[in-house]
Amino acid sequence: MRSPAETEILIGHDAAERTLARAAAGTRLHHAWLITGPPGIGKATLAFRFARFLLAGLPPNPGPAPLHVPPTHGTARRVAADTHADLLSIALRYDEQKKRMRSEILVDDVRDITGFMRLTPAEGGFRVVIIDGAEAMNIAAANALLKVLEEPPDRAILLLVSHNQGALLPTLRSRCVHLALTPLDDAAMRALLAQHAPSLTPAELARLLPLANGAPGRALALLDAGALALADLIDAVLDTSPEPTLRARVIDAVLRQENGFEHFLDLLGQTLAASLGAIARGTPDRHGAALLARRTLDAWVEVWHAVGRIRFVTHRFHMDKRQALADALALFA
Numbered sequence: 001m002r003s004p005a006e007t008e009i010l011i012g013h014d015a016a017e018r019t020l021a022r023a024a025a026g027t028r029l030h031h032a033w034l035i036t037g038p039p040g041i042g043k044a045t046l047a048f049r050f051a052r053f054l055l056a057g058l059p060p061n062p063g064p065a066p067l068h069v070p071p072t073h074g075t076a077r078r079v080a081a082d083t084h085a086d087l088l089s090i091a092l093r094y095d096e097q098k099k100r101m102r103s104e105i106l107v108d109d110v111r112d113i114t115g116f117m118r119l120t121p122a123e124g125g126f127r128v129v130i131i132d133g134a135e136a137m138n139i140a141a142a143n144a145l146l147k148v149l150e151e152p153p154d155r156a157i158l159l160l161v162s163h164n165q166g167a168l169l170p171t172l173r174s175r176c177v178h179l180a181l182t183p184l185d186d187a188a189m190r191a192l193l194a195q196h197a198p199s200l201t202p203a204e205l206a207r208l209l210p211l212a213n214g215a216p217g218r219a220l221a222l223l224d225a226g227a228l229a230l231a232d233l234i235d236a237v238l239d240t241s242p243e244p245t246l247r248a249r250v251i252d253a254v255l256r257q258e259n260g261f262e263h264f265l266d267l268l269g270q271t272l273a274a275s276l277g278a279i280a281r282g283t284p285d286r287h288g289a290a291l292l293a294r295r296t297l298d299a300w301v302e303v304w305h306a307v308g309r310i311r312f313v314t315h316r317f318h319m320d321k322r323q324a325l326a327d328a329l330a331l332f333a
Contacts, residue, residue: 004044004132005089006080008071009195011216012188013042014064016179020050021066023177025059030177031152032160034134037181039163040217044132046181047159051128052079054157055086085122088113091132103316105133107140114148117156127156134160135167142169149175183214192216197223204228210274211267225263230254234268237332238275238287241294247329251322261321265311265328272304303331 010017016035023029033050035043053067056075060066069076078084090109095102113129121127131137137145146169149158158176165173184192186209193200193208197220200208207228212219222230233250236242242250254260275287279297291300307328314324 003080005048005082007045007048008068008076010042010045010049010065011192012184013046013181016046016181017049017065017067019179020046021053021060024050024054024067029157031156032149032158032176034160034162034165034168034173034176034178035181036162036165036178038183038213038215038218040212040215040219040221041181041183042216043161043163043181044130047130047132047161048079050159051087051130051157052076054126054128055079055084055123057123057125086125086127088116088127088129089132090130092136100318103136105131105137105141107138107144110137110141110144113145113158117148117158118153121155125155127153128159129157130159130161132161134162135164137168142172146172146175184216185214189214189216189219193219196220207231211270213270221259222263222267225259226257227263227267230257230260230264230267231271233264234271235287237268237329238271239290242329242332247326247333250329251325254325255322261325262311262315264325265307268328269304269307269311272300272307276300276304306331 020033035047037043049067049069052069052073052075056069056073058069061068071077071080075084079087082089090105090113092102092105093109094100110131117127117129119127131145145158149172152158160168160172160176162168165178189209189212190205193205193216196216200223208219208222211222211227211231230253233253236246237250240246254264257263271287275285275291276297278285279288279292284292295303310324310328313319314321
């Protein structure tokens, strides 16, 4: 899967792209933008697309893709290679000492922004900073960024990308123009997946779409994680009272896949929530009868909460995933 900096095509966010194009064509472009929406729907892709457009200094294109910069353009190549002198990209970094990704963006990660944004653009256009996953900034990092926004330099643009804007300081949010992206419809999802996963069969596509929640990045990540096989395991867990042999088989299958633990519990919680919602509306889905034959709706809601807690605690405190899966599956027995 290509990174947002390398992705040339953006589908399903035409209105947001036109908003940015109009802003760029105006007499004074706002210095800070907050791009929000669920994970995996193209927020970072849009941010890098806007950055390429500003750095290339091109006029808006006619038609549905006004921010398009040809991939052969020198700016597009340098942005994709992370070598453009006027672009600074910040995200969660890998902790070499602990051998895992950090859970926070630290003040040291954003300290270079002040000096970077105050430099004269090397190529005569803009200086652009993208903070992907801005909700991960700790308090010190957020306060350091706030100082930059209080006195924004000329021709310097900050793009904050976040799937949880409530985790950002209100003072940060208030200094940004908010651009909210929404999940893609099925038609846009099918168009994207036809490009990025052309080998999917119609049956596989029909199974994947409800799992992806209108987020192409999520769909591709789920495919990489073997989500279709995980979905079959989830069906077995929801439709039966899983006995020890089935639970052991599910645990082994999940842990054999890279990031299988996170994706399995995520999908398990999502599928259970969808079924409970359908039951509450009086239109049970395919799992509804099997679930209600074993417990009441209220009891299953408690199970759903418990699965979420297990996933959070295991990730937060780096606990044993095999035991966590055993505890989660025991809730369904």
